[in-house]
Amino acid sequence: MRDAHPLKIGLKYCGGCTPDYDRVALVEEIAARIAPDAVLVRPDSGELDLVLAVQGCPTACADLTPFTHLPVWTITCPEGAEAFIQHIETFLRKETAMKLSxxxxxxxxxxxxxxxxxxxxxxxxxxxxxxxxxxxxxxxxxxxxxxxxxxxxxxxxxxxxxxxxxxxxxxxxxxxxxxxxxxxxxxxxxxxxxxxxxxxxxxxxxxxxxxxxxxxxxxxxxxxxxxxxxxxxx
The missing domain is CATH 3.10.450.50 (Nuclear Transport Factor 2; Chain: A,)
Known part of the structure; x- marks a missing residue:
């Protein structure tokens, strides 16, 4: 199991050329719902557990090559946020399950x-x-x-x-x-x-x-x- 610290999720935005939705508002909602067991941080913060790529449209132009060593979850629409939150909640439940020595x-x-x-x-x-x-x-x-x-x-x-x-x-x-x-x-x-x-x-x-x-x-x-x-x- 991980050490007892919040799950660190690197937040990576796309360029924002023609976003189909308010990416910042959606990220604020995600951050509020996964806190305090998981936090969104800058993608260059180091020691990340995974990366969330918030893409403004299906083109998904954000460069994710720096994160090939990490699990990456991509959102291209508001509906994707709910699936991501459920994924994080399921992961945290598994992480905190009691294991006997x-x-x-x-x-x-x-x-x-x-x-x-x-x-x-x-x-x-x-x-x-x-x-x-x-x-x-x-x-x-x-x-x-x-x-x-x-x-x-x-x-x-x-x-x-x-x-x-x-x-x-x-x-x-x-x-x-x-x-x-x-x-x-x-x-x-x-x-x-x-x-x-x-x-x-x-x-x-x-x-x-x-x-x-x-x-x-x-x-x-x-x-x-x-x-x-x-x-x-x-």
Missing amino acids: RDALQRAIENWNVAWANYDLEGVLALMSEDIVFDNWTGGQARGKEKLRQAWGPWFAQGDFSFIHEDLFIDEAAQKVLFRWRLEWPCREKGFERRLEKRRGVDVMHFRDGRMVEKLTYSKTTIEIDGQRHALHV
């Missing part, structure tokens, strides 16, 4: 695993966004925290499962975590009901603004029962 992601997963170990459904859900998307190992999908609460409620109430942490991979830049686990619980397979079953799998989890927004679960196609491997049926 690697240590914070690791602590979040550790605390999350404690909630699983204690069959604390609300503690598990606390790390998830309201619009969480969960894909389980059967290919089924649940969208939203409330759907997960309804689906997992009976399972957590039984409290007969245990996830054992086997490995963890964290991508801080992408805000993604891969968690490798072993599940131990009473077997649901026909003919082996209630025997201890062990299965291995991974969760691929995506975070946004400090919350888990996607949890994709994958499982091996074999399970272990009484020390023997068996094909998993779903």
Whole structure:
């Protein structure tokens, strides 16, 4: 992310031979709407984040060759101003989105695993966004925290499962975590009901603004029962 300073936008006018609109008034409106998170400055101010070329007509005669190393946004009519403002607002939202450090992601997963170990459904859900998307190992999908609460409620109430942490991979830049686990619980397979079953799998989890927004679960196609491997049926 950028340092915590306003976005610096170099303002470049065309020659103004035959402008179709009041360029100065339009620029004043743009400056007012993007402040204080972004400012319009002289194009020779240095350390610019991007350049706004305000062209008075579709001929667009302003010389932009000094800015080939920078992103350039060109406006040739008043309607172009709104698109530019929306572009800047979207960019700033992305820049200010909260990202967890690697240590914070690791602590979040550790605390999350404690909630699983204690069959604390609300503690598990606390790390998830309201619009969480969960894909389980059967290919089924649940969208939203409330759907997960309804689906997992009976399972957590039984409290007969245990996830054992086997490995963890964290991508801080992408805000993604891969968690490798072993599940131990009473077997649901026909003919082996209630025997201890062990299965291995991974969760691929995506975070946004400090919350888990996607949890994709994958499982091996074999399970272990009484020390023997068996094909998993779903």
